[in-house]
Amino acid sequence: MTAVSIPNPERKLALTNLGIAYTAFIVGTLCGLLQVFIRNDALQLPAWLDYYQILTAHGVLLALIFTTFFIFGFFQSGMSRTLGAFGPKVVFWNWVGLIITATGTVMATVMIVSGEASVLYTFYAPMMANGFFYVGLALFVVGTWVQSFALAGHYLVWRKENKGEKSPLFAYMTVATIILWIIACLGVVAAVLFQFIPWAFGWKESINVELSRSLFWYFGHPLVYFWLLPAYIGWYVIVPKIIGGKVFSDSLARLSFILFILFSIPVGFHHQLTEPGIASFWKFLQTILTFMVIVPSLMTAFSMFAVFETRGRELGGKGLFGWFRKLPWKDVRFTSIFIAMLFFIPGGAGGIINASFQMNEVIHNTLWVVGHFHITVGTPVAMTFFGITFWLIPFLTKRVFTKALQRLALIQIITWSIGMVLMSTAQHVLGLFGAPRRTAYTGYQHEDALAWFEGIISNHVTMAVGGSILFLSASLLIFIVVQLAWFAPMAESATQETFPIAESDARETPGILENWKVWIGVALVLIAVAYTIPVADMIQHAPPGSGGFRTW
Amino acid sequence: MHLHKYEKIWLTFGFAALIIFLSVVGVSAFHQGHTPAGGLQKVDPDNLESTPPFDNPGVHEKKDGSYEVAVVAEAFGYTPGKIQVPAGEKVTFKVTSKDVTHSFSIVDTNVNMMVVPGQVNEKTHVFRDPGKYLIVCNEYCGSGHHFMSMEIEVVDQ
Numbered sequence: 215m216t217a218v219s220i221p222n223p224e225r226k227l228a229l230t231n232l233g234i235a236y237t238a239f240i241v242g243t244l245c246g247l248l249q250v251f252i253r254n255d256a257l258q259l260p261a262w263l264d265y266y267q268i269l270t271a272h273g274v275l276l277a278l279i280f281t282t283f284f285i286f287g288f289f290q291s292g293m294s295r296t297l298g299a300f301g302p303k304v305v306f307w308n309w310v311g312l313i314i315t316a317t318g319t320v321m322a323t324v325m326i327v328s329g330e331a332s333v334l335y336t337f338y339a340p341m342m343a344n345g346f347f348y349v350g351l352a353l354f355v356v357g358t359w360v361q362s363f364a365l366a367g368h369y370l371v372w373r374k375e376n377k378g379e380k381s382p383l384f385a386y387m388t389v390a391t392i393i394l395w396i397i398a399c400l401g402v403v404a405a406v407l408f409q410f411i412p413w414a415f416g417w418k419e420s421i422n423v424e425l426s427r428s429l430f431w432y433f434g435h436p437l438v439y440f441w442l443l444p445a446y447i448g449w450y451v452i453v454p455k456i457i458g459g460k461v462f463s464d465s466l467a468r469l470s471f472i473l474f475i476l477f478s479i480p481v482g483f484h485h486q487l488t489e490p491g492i493a494s495f496w497k498f499l500q501t502i503l504t505f506m507v508i509v510p511s512l513m514t515a516f517s518m519f520a521v522f523e524t525r526g527r528e529l530g531g532k533g534l535f536g537w538f539r540k541l542p543w544k545d546v547r548f549t550s551i552f553i554a555m556l557f558f559i560p561g562g563a564g565g566i567i568n569a570s571f572q573m574n575e576v577i578h579n580t581l582w583v584v585g586h587f588h589i590t591v592g593t594p595v596a597m598t599f600f601g602i603t604f605w606l607i608p609f610l611t612k613r614v615f616t617k618a619l620q621r622l623a624l625i626q627i628i629t630w631s632i633g634m635v636l637m638s639t640a641q642h643v644l645g646l647f648g649a650p651r652r653t654a655y656t657g658y659q660h661e662d663a664l665a666w667f668e669g670i671i672s673n674h675v676t677m678a679v680g681g682s683i684l685f686l687s688a689s690l691l692i693f694i695v696v697q698l699a700w701f702a703p704m705a706e707s708a709t710q711e712t713f714p715i716a717e718s719d720a721r722e723t724p725g726i727l728e729n730w731k732v733w734i735g736v737a738l739v740l741i742a743v744a745y746t747i748p749v750a751d752m753i754q755h756a757p758p759g760s761g762g763f764r765t766w
Numbered sequence: 767m768h769l770h771k772y773e774k775i776w777l778t779f780g781f782a783a784l785i786i787f788l789s790v791v792g793v794s795a796f797h798q799g800h801t802p803a804g805g806l807q808k809v810d811p812d813n814l815e816s817t818p819p820f821d822n823p824g825v826h827e828k829k830d831g832s833y834e835v836a837v838v839a840e841a842f843g844y845t846p847g848k849i850q851v852p853a854g855e856k857v858t859f860k861v862t863s864k865d866v867t868h869s870f871s872i873v874d875t876n877v878n879m880m881v882v883p884g885q886v887n888e889k890t891h892v893f894r895d896p897g898k899y900l901i902v903c904n905e906y907c908g909s910g911h912h913f914m915s916m917e918i919e920v921v922d923q
């Protein structure tokens with residue numbers, strides 16, 4: 215008997231998305247490797263290449279392209295797996311969206327590589343990149359919207375055919391993530407379409423800088439939840455199945471996703487705490503809203519460990535911690551995600567520090583922040599994606615994730631963890647000393663600056679060693695991905711990888727949780743409360759606008 | 767919706783921590799005046815030469831004995847190029863930018879201000895210890911971003 219998977223059209227869609235994601239990943243991590251060596255002056259770049267060009271590529275390729283393409287590949291597979299085969303329209307529109315997203319990606323990448331857009335992935339005005347960079351960004355977002363609507367369409371068809379039933383947890387969480395993404399992107403789309411593009415092509419002379427920054431961060435914070443929620447799907451829905459357990463509580467899982475939608479959008483000012491143009495009151499209000507995400511985060515942590523403990527005890531674990539040893543540590547699909555979760559503990563704690571209003575002044579724009587997002591998106595999210603990749607690609611290609619590849623995968627996970635601990639710890643410590651981020655070189659001729667690098671951890675060498683181990687690990691991952699895509703043996707029905715979906719008892723789950731109109735309404739009200747007055751103020755009391763500058 | 771007993775305890779603990787955190791942050795901010803840098807004054811970035819206080823960048827002693835320091839940032843430096851202020855006095859920095867977004871961040875202090883064109887950012891600080899402090903720009907501003915720095919000298923009175 216041959217191995218089963220989802221239907222071919224969905225397989226091709228998902229594999230195309232994953233292929234682009236991992237291409238971006240290897241180029242992006244190579245940029246990361248170059249960065250750690252350029253920063254300490256161990257590497258001289260040729261004249262046509264610049265540090266900030268590389269850093270722009272690193273941020274865009276990893277934070278935007280790798281994550282987004284991976285997420286859509288994962289969603290397409292999972293929606294087909296849990297709701298059934300896509301109709302021809304759903305397939306068609308997913309392809310249209312994918313092609314638009316890819317076109318935007320190519321356009322933005324060409325602009326970065328040709329040195330026309332060394333503005334970093336945050337593209338703060340009034341630095342002005344080539345207009346086509348912004349067009350590329352706009353296409354990228356619009357393409358993801360088309361894919362999102364296609365997936366939402368598939369879900370709506372299912373709802374119509376299954377009146378009164380609660381949707382499978384995977385589909386529910388996918389829809390929640392898509393809603394979050396669409397609302398979040400409204401900010402960046404507004405900025406790019408109405409501010410950046412007319413200005414960069416010379417149709418408008420000036421730009422309202424503070425407004426553009428605020429629109430960017432209205433998008434920028436929920437962006438991190440757009441990365442995180444798919445990882446949480448892995449944690450809530452997939453990991454329990456891998457270890458042989460069940461979802462801890464269906465209703466709490468759904469509730470936590472709703473809370474993430476509500477409290478991840480009206481909070482962008484926490485990235486703008488040290489800047490002028492926003493009254494303290496509004497900064498503080500958004501700080502309060504930011505802190506609310508602690509609630510669903512704690513709920514998630516509780517659910518995870520409840521699942522682990524329950525399963526460990528079922529397997530015969532005794533005493534307070536005996537269950538811990540019973541977990542399937544040799545299964546890299548589980549171990550990868552478990553380590554990812556561990557990284558999120560200091561990552562989350564660091565996030566609370568960053569968001570703590572006046573405390574933000576201590577770390578804002580220092581290397582601490584770089585350390586922070588490498589142990590949030592760079593490991594918990596990325597490593598969960600690695601863990602998903604190990605079974606998702608062979609599931610889609612109907613190949614075997616062989617014992618040898620599994621061993622390599624364990625090494626990959628462990629090296630990534632070691633590299634990340636070294637690099638991010640060095641960055642956190644240097645940041646506390648005051649070392650700035652986004653700097654090609656750190657040789658400020660001042661005794662304070664020279665002392666930064668004298669510590670054992672904050673030494674230049676630590677970061678470089680960490681970065682090198684990380685790149686080695688990234689290369690290993692690509693080797694595994696290539697094997698799983700093209701070279702591993704074809705599976706029989708007994709050896710085929712499955713798409714693990716844990717059982718989730720939705721009988722007691724309140725129907726209101728799936729009444730999206732209500733939650734979108736509440737989200738919009740919160741956004742209106744947090745943003746209307748300060749944004750109106752930025753527009754009404756705008757200073758004379760800024761022309762474009764090209765300072766690179 | 768059913769909540770496990772331990773989950774209730776866990777979430778109660780979470781809520782309590784949340785309220786304590788926010789109260790500490792709020793009291794420190796609004797009662798003791800530790801708000802992060804900010805300000806609502808606007809300027810024309812193309813016309814700073816005739817806009818006080820940026821028409822005369824530098825250190826100015828005010829009537830009440832405190833000091834005001836007006837600083838203009840531009841790629842890739844600051845005007846004035848050197849600052850000297852007394853230790854133990856209130857010093858209010860007012861910064862703005864002539865071109866792109868920068869920062870004005872004094873290492874080893876809580877002065878870490880974004881410098882946005884069109885906006886005036888403000889922060890008051892008292893230097894306890896005399897010495898030479900490093901100021902860096904920590905917001906990417908172009909190819910010379912990592913050279914953008916200067917010194918501030920804090921002297922005993």
Ligand code: HEM
Nearest residue numbers: 243246247249273276277334335592651652653681684685
């Ligand atoms: C081989 C692995 C990696 C290495 C060696 C590495 C290294 C670095 C370094 C040294 C910086 C700071 C540069 C500076 O501020 O001057 C940086 C920035 C950054 N990294 Fe990584 N990184 C790696 C993987 C990742 C991953 C997997 C992600 C996300 C999925 C990521 C996301 C980012 C982002 C968003 C920035 C900020 C870019 C900016 O400031 O505009 N990195 N990385």
Ligand SMILES: [Cu+2]
Nearest residue numbers: 434435484485
């Ligand atoms: Cu944020």
Ligand SMILES: [Cu+2]
Nearest residue numbers: 903905907911
């Ligand atoms: Cu700068």
